[in-house]
Amino acid sequence: MNAFIHHFxxxxxxxxxxxxxxxxxxxxxxxxxxxxxxxxxxxxxxxxEDIIPAMVVFGIxxxxxxxxxxxxxxxxxxxxxxxxxxNGIPSLSILIIPALTTMLHLVxxxxxxxxxxxxxxxxxxxxNWLNFIVIFxxxxxxxxxxxxxxxxxxxxxxxxxLWSQLIFVPSMILGGLMLPYSxxxxxxxxxxxxxPATQAMNAFNGLAMGxxxxxxxxxxxxxxxxxGLVAFGLAVFLFxxxxxxxxxxxxxxxxxLALLPYALGIVLLAR
Amino acid sequence: MTDRVIEVRDFRKVYGEFVAVxxxxxxxxxxxIFGLLGPNGAGKTSTLECLEGLRAPxxxxxRVNGVDPTREARQLRDVIGxxxxxxxxPESITPDEAMKFFCAYHKVAPRFDLLDRMGLAEKRRAQxxxxxxxxxxxxxxxxxxxxxxxxxxxxxxxxxxxxxxxxELHALMRELQAAGTTIILATHDMAxxxxxxxxxxILLGGRLVSLGTPMEITATGxxxxxxxxxxxxxxxxxxxGNIPAVSHHIFKEGYDIYFSTDIGPTVSALxxxxxxxxxxxxxxxxxxxxxxxxxxxxxxxxxxx
Numbered sequence: 072m073n074a075f076i077h078h079f080x081x082x083x084x085x086x087x088x089x090x091x092x093x094x095x096x097x098x099x100x101x102x103x104x105x106x107x108x109x110x111x112x113x114x115x116x117x118x119x120e121d122i123i124p125a126m127v128v129f130g131i132x133x134x135x136x137x138x139x140x141x142x143x144x145x146x147x148x149x150x151x152x153x154x155x156x157x158n159g160i161p162s163l164s165i166l167i168i169p170a171l172t173t174m175l176h177l178v179x180x181x182x183x184x185x186x187x188x189x190x191x192x193x194x195x196x197x198x199n200w201l202n203f204i205v206i207f208x209x210x211x212x213x214x215x216x217x218x219x220x221x222x223x224x225x226x227x228x229x230x231x232x233l234w235s236q237l238i239f240v241p242s243m244i245l246g247g248l249m250l251p252y253s254x255x256x257x258x259x260x261x262x263x264x265x266x267p268a269t270q271a272m273n274a275f276n277g278l279a280m281g282x283x284x285x286x287x288x289x290x291x292x293x294x295x296x297x298x299g300l301v302a303f304g305l306a307v308f309l310f311x312x313x314x315x316x317x318x319x320x321x322x323x324x325x326x327x328l329a330l331l332p333y334a335l336g337i338v339l340l341a342r
Numbered sequence: 343m344t345d346r347v348i349e350v351r352d353f354r355k356v357y358g359e360f361v362a363v364x365x366x367x368x369x370x371x372x373x374x375i376f377g378l379l380g381p382n383g384a385g386k387t388s389t390l391e392c393l394e395g396l397r398a399p400x401x402x403x404x405r406v407n408g409v410d411p412t413r414e415a416r417q418l419r420d421v422i423g424x425x426x427x428x429x430x431x432p433e434s435i436t437p438d439e440a441m442k443f444f445c446a447y448h449k450v451a452p453r454f455d456l457l458d459r460m461g462l463a464e465k466r467r468a469q470x471x472x473x474x475x476x477x478x479x480x481x482x483x484x485x486x487x488x489x490x491x492x493x494x495x496x497x498x499x500x501x502x503x504x505x506x507x508x509x510e511l512h513a514l515m516r517e518l519q520a521a522g523t524t525i526i527l528a529t530h531d532m533a534x535x536x537x538x539x540x541x542x543x544i545l546l547g548g549r550l551v552s553l554g555t556p557m558e559i560t561a562t563g564x565x566x567x568x569x570x571x572x573x574x575x576x577x578x579x580x581x582x583g584n585i586p587a588v589s590h591h592i593f594k595e596g597y598d599i600y601f602s603t604d605i606g607p608t609v610s611a612l613x614x615x616x617x618x619x620x621x622x623x624x625x626x627x628x629x630x631x632x633x634x635x636x637x638x639x640x641x642x643x644x645x646x647x
Contacts, residue, residue, distance in 0.1 A: 073446045073449075074443075074446035074447045074449075076446075077406075077439070077442050077443045077446040078443060078446075078447075080439075081432075081435060081439050083442055084439075085432065085434045085436075088434045088469065089434050095625075142432075146432065149429050150426060150429070150430045151432055153396055153426065153430060153432060154424075154426055154430030154431065155430075156395075156396065157394055157395070157396070157419065157422070157424045157426075158419060158444050158447055158448065158485075159416070159419035159420075159447050159448065160447050312396070313396070
């Protein structure tokens with residue numbers, strides 16, 4: 072327990088000390104939130120209704136997909152995992168603790184957005200706080216799981232960026248953050264349902280913000296939860312201590328199984 | 343506990359078609375400082391990594407304090423301490439945090455005294471990337487020994503260190519040795535290996551080509567012993583042809599310098615010659631071939647070791 076506390080404490084402080092992580096955990100999401108609040112709310116007044124869930128989801132995407140994988144890849148490539156292995160630090164701690172500390176930073180970031188949006192942009196607060204928190208935790212866990220998985224399977228920082236952007240960019244366009252899900256073409260809607268951001272926005276709308284969900288909001292929560300668990304499980308399974316150790320337990324393409332809960336959801340939750 | 347702390351038997355490691363280590367065997371006794379030498383690609387790193395449990399051997403048997411590094415990883419981590427060549431710490435961690443962090447996983451109290459001893463007292467709250475290379479290496483060493491392991495692996499421990507820190511590190515190694523700690527020292531610094539090691543093993547092309555004390559290894563070579571003699575009246579110049587076992591002779595800075603293949607007959611003959619001529623011996627120096635000379639002779643490596 073003592074070891075966990077020291078590890079958690081160090082990783083949490085790293086999220087502020089490290090400039091790249093500070094940018095992804097706070098500066099980028101909060102800067103984008105302020106900009107969108109002032110610009111987008113002027114262009115489209117209806118955006119005020121979505122500003123809290125949309126910017127919280129954006130913050131989660133930025134802090135996890137853009138913040139978690141690269142340090143994992145660098146740590147593996149620089150021999151830090153080897154040092155951890157020699158000193159008995161378990162692989163589970165190496166994967167789970169950065170995800171947990173990022174989630175704690177996200178709580179702070181989401182708290183700032185939720186507290187200031189009504190004052191700055193006249194944004195409505197959630198009508199069901201408990202559901203809001205449950206959805207937030209599920210979304211953060213789902214994205215943290217995917218991010219850890221990307222960090223585990225990526226052979227280099229350049230590939231990490233590619234994999235992360237493959238989820239981040241479609242999430243921004245199709246995830247319901249800027250454009251309502253209902254306005255997407257039918258084919259794009261199906262593709263969008265593969266993204267955690269779409270599921271989170273659907274759940275926030277139906278369960279926390281007092282709006283109508285496009286499809287089963289509890290189904291979305293279930294998919295986020297299952298997606299997070301599958302992604303973490305795959306990350307633990309595919310983890311390797313160093314890149315020179317060729318004996319990985321499975322092919323990196325197995326990581327695609329992390330999308331399975333979302334793909335099943337498209338079939339099971341179709342209206 | 344057995345006196346043999348490390349046992350390596352017919353150890354073999356291959357990477358695809360490449361045989362990195364080809365059936366080597368050696369033992370290291372408790373409290374020894376054991377130098378592992380060899381040019382790049384000789385198999386040192388593979389040997390160390392398998393002993394440290396980072397890789398699995400492809401043949402033979404390894405034991406570290408009775409523990410199988412491959413199958414008993416949990417027990418191994420309390421037995422060994424490793425100072426990696428690349429320091430292996432996150433760039434934002436501070437020496438204080440690293441000490442707490444690693445000691446917590448080893449379930450021992452943090453050894454902040456080691457940070458002070460390694461000259462890191464002023465840098466305890468600096469981030470790892472802010473430390474100089476020497477400071478990073480000192481921190482890695484402090485962390486490697488903080489949980490008082492029975493076996494310590496040091497990979498190029500003094501690379502990038504200034505003279506004072508190097509002396510302090512050597513003193514710490516002697517202190518660990520006196521406390522019964524076994525030290526495996528992988529280094530390219532032959533002077534360090536000769537000074538610090540009780541025994542050394544020289545690897546070449548994945549094979550063990552020499553094993554023994556530095557004295558034994560240097561004594562078995564074809565290297566020439568350098569005998570420098572200075573007399574009051576310089577009577578030796580004329581004696582060149584009469585001195586046995588001499589390969590060649592030079593005169594430098596007032597000294598007659600003989601390169602001998604067998605020092606006993608050479609020195610006896612020189613002294614006899616000086617007495618016979620009624621001259622007086624002022625200075626006599628005998629310098630055996632160094633470990634570095636012998637290493638170069640064995641590996642044929644010249645400058646690339």
